[in-house]
Amino acid sequence: MSEHELSEQPLDTEIQTHINGRPIARRVRNRATLAQFLRDDLGLTGTKLSCELQVCGVCSVLVDDRPVSACTYLAVDVDGRQVRTVEGLACNGKLNALQSAFVENFALQCGFCTAGFLMMSTSLLERNPDPSEHEVVEYLDGNICRCTGYEPIVQAVLDAAGRIRAAGTSDD
């Protein structure tokens, strides 16, 4: 059934959420995905879409510190929750350890999958600050990259983990 046939019912809902630490109150379409909300309503286009079936990992963002696929997660469901996206990683224009490690290890080429890898890696390092190579591979196996052949990404995550541990604190 198309939306206009349901037009006697409200098509949108008021939500209150935090995006990258900032409070946001908006009316969102009931049918809008989190990706549409981020990209179209808030202009946070760093989150990309690819498979739209939750299997490529490109649109991964963190909701209450848990990675979700923004392609299928409904915008209304972030009501009352904290959302983190790639735009929230750098601090005052300075790349964080993970972002720097990705750049320095050539862990991206076209960059379309990168936001998803960065958010999943953020989640990994918050749970496990000292992952083995195997643990990195296992955690990121749901993220597809077509450019790099993955090895530089594994190296970047291990490199970042080392830097964060050396700094004694996660700099997110």
Next chain:
Amino acid sequence: MTDSKMKAHPVFPEHSGKSFAGKAVLRRDLKEKVTGAAVYTVDVVPPGCLHAVVVRSDRAHARIIDVDRSEALAVPGVVAVITSDDLTGLFPRFGHIVPDHCILAIDKVRYYGEPVVLVIGDDLYSASDGADLVRIEYDELPAVMTIDEALAPDATLVHEEQYASTGDESFSAMAAAPDDSDTALPATDNITHSHELAWGDVQAAFAASDVIVETLIHFPMLYGYAMEPYNSVAHFTDDGLHVTSSAQHPYMVRTDLARVFDLPLAKVRVDVPYLGGGYGTKSYTKLEPLAAIGAWITKRPVKLVVDVEGAIYTTRADAAQTRMRTGFTSDGVILAREYEVILESGAYADNSPLVLAKAVNRAFGPYRVPNIAGRGKSVYTNTAPASSYRGFGAPQGALAGELNLDQAAEQLGLDPYELRRRNLVHPGEEILPGKRGIDADLHADLGMLEESLKRDASDQPMHGIGVGLAASDAGAFPVSTAIVRIQTDGSAVVMSGATEMGQGSKSVLVQLVAEELGIPMEVVQVVQSDTGAGSYERTTGASRTTTLVGLAVQRACGDARRKIAEMASEIFECTPDLIDHLPGGISGPDGLSATFGEVIQRWFGAEAGEVTGVGTVRREGVTQKMPPFWEVGVVGVEVAVDPETGFVTVEQLVTVADVGFAMNPKAVEGQDLGAATQGLGYSLYEELVYDGPQIVNPNVVEYRVPRMGDLPKKIDTMIAQRGDGVGPYGAKGAGEGALNPMGPAVASAIARATGKWPDRLPLTPERVWRLMNGLPEADDLG
């Protein structure tokens, strides 16, 4: 004369060797890509933009009887529902070789998934609601879904007429009739294009051969899966048509759009922000005409983004069926090769004629073959249209050529390295008569490969090693331009029509300009891929950018320096020969020197002005002989096969990138590992499967691409730099090589592990398990 702004001593650092080129500098584009700030086409939404959704055919081959748009038009927010009937006054097709590709299906649909109707709405919601309500009535026609069906006598014709070629000279040999004929010739078969290659006396050579080996192999139907699906946004203004698109070749797309709307080239502007992957799949025209007709009808900007399924039904790669027969002396010297490549090219030609020509040229490999008879056909079927994909033609061709050599090695009792060595050409030797000789040392590359593979090889059972070599006559037609604009502060803008699709061209252009002008990389700005505000580039394909655009940029820098020297000689009132080049400036007589900025300001008499250097590349000088370079592929793998499940583990992946000069070695390694990984993808996992009229796996769930867990246990990406390319500092193209011969390397490795030779890719666990157990292919079971 002296001047207060002119310094008595050079202030520039000692300039010896190269400062930027050849260094693993951090890539310019990566920082904005890790912050989410980088703009891709899909992020571009102009004010007042409408959104389009495509209604696709749900038949493989059918006449369109009626399109009922009434319900769709009743949806609030739907602005237009467009069919091909609405395109009166336009040229309703596109195609850079033959313009056979309907923007929207005309009279009939030729494949499941073909665009029939374009629904445009205020937003995506209304457009997709409207699209759901379009009713199309069809009258089904018999369909040809396979090569065999398409080539059968009295087969249904996918196209009833042969199309005149476009005006593009390099493609003219690939079309049925010249452009000046108004009357279309009726088609008599489903052959899109044929290509032949012949020299020597093949029959006599086979008669003289001691060993003859024949191979029949199937190359799968692939989807390149650039992670950003195709998308375009178009609008018309008084200045003409402006399209922002996910296109590798904006200038080629511009030509197609100018033909559709009968506009001067200058009134069609195509620009391309960052691409989310290209791999050849974004070559040539895709969605641009659809977005543009939407804008033409509605007089508003129209954006069209397709999903992965829509992308697969827009362009996939040619499947191939290849037979290769080779005659050898008893000691393994090739006497003759005879082969046929048949490409399954889908419903529209797109770039398949060129893919075919390249597949035929690239099938026999970088070997001395005294007698050859190669031929190929690209065949129309009622399936999704095929076009370019990374390496185009080379993976299809090399699969047969190399696998055949490995089967021969087994029969001749030679190891795969030795058989190749006995036939491999040496640097400078021609493999295609009259073409450029091989500009690579493949003997040395093969030695590096062998050394690395043997160093870590296991002699356990169910392990096998496979190697693959390939040589591609790069389809890089040398037409390139570049503009370098030096500013009053000595900074520089470089303009090129080459697209940044992830390969790192933006960074390479910066390195080159910094090197050539002797200025810091930080003061070089890049403007790329905008036909309205940039410089012409024929394509971004065939690994051409570093070599050809690189030459154009070098020449543009030289031109700018010459102009600055002339200006300086005016300022210094000396003859031009007294002006010398310094990094970032010039020196003059009497120990005088000046920076570029000082010369510009002084000459213009104000803190204003700029110097524009122009560089061009065409078929002359170092780029006279075709191809401008050979892109070779040198790869090896070791696999382990699980005897219970047929699951293949890649124990070793070894590649040699023979690139002449690596402008950025880390970037070259990255391109090579990426290409090799895509090669492992089509060798082991990837295949689009038709069952009836439609693809059963048009999505990333069931079309399985390599994942992180598939990482080979050992990866060795080596770079050979011998300065043997025609590009800057001896560079030549990179980025496809490692993909091209990966299929045969993997297939041979699995054959050596299992003792059985496969006849198709990808070698999924089920296929390998069936192969090991002598069971028939599931595909072949009725």
